Amino acid sequence: MEALGRQILVEFYDCDSDKINDVSFVESAFLEATRKSKATIISHNFHKFSPHGISGVVVIAESHVTIHSWPEYNYAAVDIFTCGDTIDPWVIQEYLKEAFESKNISSMEMKRGLFKVQPGQRLLFKPQKVSSN
């Protein structure tokens, strides 16, 4: 069996609450982390909630990276969904761990889209060209 995608679900506990409540900071950190992973950024969209909390997504050619933060619990949930073999999703986790000053991380890696392939063949991953928005 071979997988089309891999997805890392990261629980960032014991973060700096001010940092994960600062939408500009979080968006910049996400863009920088995504670039460092060699992903191709297609769009990004971050929102600040009142009185606190951030939701954000970076759509990449290789899938997506999302965040939901609860600064009141010093916690952020991050998903890193990737396909292909040119991107290193763990770079994103490591960059965000430093940025959020998280002292306690829990990660789980999932395989998405499992298919049986013939010997010598490979699954084709998503092409990187966006044809329309």
Add this chain to the structure above:
Amino acid sequence: MEALGRQILVEFYDCDSDKINDVSFVESAFLEATRKSKATIISHNFHKFSPHGISGVVVIAESHVTIHSWPEYNYAAVDIFTCGDTIDPWVIQEYLKEAFESKNISSMEMKRGLFKVQPGQRLLFKPQKVSSN
């Protein structure tokens, strides 16, 4: 232990490939499914890849719903990340199953952001008001 969020990872296999390759159709289906679940839509962003495949996200006040489709494999990966108890995430799965004509689904529900709470207390979920974009 109580969780801030719940996340349903859905594998839609054996879909109608034309439907999961039609970005307008997929976006409309996502918006309708999200409304039916009683979620509050904040933003949405869908992209079509060349020669095929779609990536899309709906950010909701209660977190997010995403899709990545591989029409060449009749497959779509959907994530439904929610918080609070006003939204029914399974409504989204059921609506999309019909829309994509998927004949084979695999779902997994995860809890995100686990915290110990005192007896009689509850975790506070994300407020629904967006203070800035």
